Amino acid sequence: MKISKLVALFMLVVASASAQKKPNIVYIICDDLGYGDVQVLNPEKGKILTPKIDAFAKESMTFTDAHSASAVCTPSRYAILTGRYSWRSRLQQGVLGTGDELEPLIAENITTVPKMLKSVGYKTAAIGKWHLGFKFVDDEGKPVEVYDGKKVIGPAIGSTVPNGPVSRGFDSYIGFHHSRVMKTVIKNDKVVDKMEPVKMLQFLADQAEDYIVKESKNNTPFFMYLALNSPHSPVVPSKAWQGKSGMGDYADFVMETDDVVGRVLEALKANGIEDNTLVFFTSDNGCSYPVAKVGKLENEFGHYPSADFRGYKSDIWEGGHRIPFMVRWPEHIEANSINDKLICQTSLMATCAEITGLNMDDNTGVDSYSILPMLKNKKAKTDYNLVVHHSIHGKFSIRNKKWKLELTPGSGGWSNPTDNKARKENLPEIQLYNMKTDAEETTNVYKKHPRVVAKLTKKLKHIVENGRTTSGKPQENDVPVDLYKTETTQNTAAH
Helix, strand or coil, X not given: CCHHHHHHHXXXXXXXXXXXXXXXXXXXXXXXXXXXXXXXXXXXXXXXXXXXXXXXXXXXXXXCCEECCCCCHHHHHHHHHHCCCHHHCCCCCCCCCCCHHHCCCCCCCCCCHHHHHHCCCCEEEXXXXXXXXXXXXXXXXXXXXXXXXXXXXXXXXXXXXXXCHHHXXXXXXXXXXXXXXXXXXXXXXXXXXXXXXXXXXXXXXXXHHHHHHHHCCCCCCEEEEEECCCCCCCCCCCHHHCCCCCCCHHHHHHHHHHHHHHHHHHHHHHCCXXXXXXXXXXXXXXXXXXXXXXXXHHHHHCCCCCCCCXXXXXXXXXXXXXXXXXXXXXXXXXXXXXXCCCEECCHHHHHHHHHCCCCCCCCCCCCCCCCHHHHHXXXXXXXXXXXXXXXXXXXXXXXXXXXXXXXXXXXXXXXXXXXHHHHHCCCCCCEEEECCCCCCCCCCCCCCCHHHHXXXXXXXXXXXXXXXXXXXXXXXXXXXXXXXXXXXXXXXXXX
């Protein structure tokens, strides 16, 4: 072979390597998967088999003190995609439901993770659940009724979604809005099909595999946001998984979820891009007690979806928002490592920015700290030491490594005692727990530590009023934020 051809071949290889210098980034987000539902995180009280996720943990860094930004899904997803707490938006409690879901929660001028990554050459795809608000309109642009006041009607095939995921930074989208309209399959900005919910999970896995196969042939890095529908209600394990656990439909659905996660990871490996793909695996909040029939799981089978933590989905207590969080990036992150540092899913945005060499604007990712130093060195020091929690009823909590202050007398959610019941029992309006000695939140020590209460309350007020958690120019919240909500509004629509 002539020298010139060798040089040309060398230059081609260099150019190809340079084009794919940045890693592919994949988010796998389960829906209502509890911390204790993953067996490797809950070896003594976790009875549901999750072999694929457990194997993934051996290849990853597992964070044992990671949190969703809220104890319910819409605000958690908002925070994941914007690096901003959802209570800075119009959504002050609950999730998007009938009526208020017609307008997108993510404002058009807010930078999202896919918008950010597109600016440095990424292809971006969303697959699965959205639940961040959009309209369905007909050919004339008139809104299509989804509800008749009592039941879901659903938009017709061919209806348009003018302000969905492809208007918020994603090049492509296929999935559904939320559980109450899961039969409606949306592709990009059109309703394209109707589907029985029992088929949805495997459908999403198929879509993810197809996307990986297609993009593995290109030199352009990609960002895939895969938001599964499971094990959220409707709890509908497919026929092949029905009865697998011997513990009921919810446990079957968790096992099927585990297998789907395995399918996605295997697709990365089979298509030769595993080593240059950064994978985040997590859940949007804790396990839903009524949906999972937790009483039966715990009493009959000894399975505890929140492990040893108190509370479940909706609550300000740990079971509401402490979630599985594992990160794999071969040759960059130490495999089979444990990190006990406090983090929140808002951190994903700044982490992706640092990995791809981006400097975020002053008004972007205002609650997002990069955890890249922790990923590269689990002992790395960080100034990321405060997380704000939020319950379904909009109750606030602030946490540092040692202390957790909760501005509510009860669970702030569905678990007993609810806030109303707590007040009837004359429980104090605030709770303070030492998370180093009492992670189960059994002993309220607010009376013993008034200075801690005062210090954390002041810090929380500053975070709210300053419009950001990170350093930088103060920002505006979209609406006034009431730190002390004294009335509980029941909001369970489309949860």
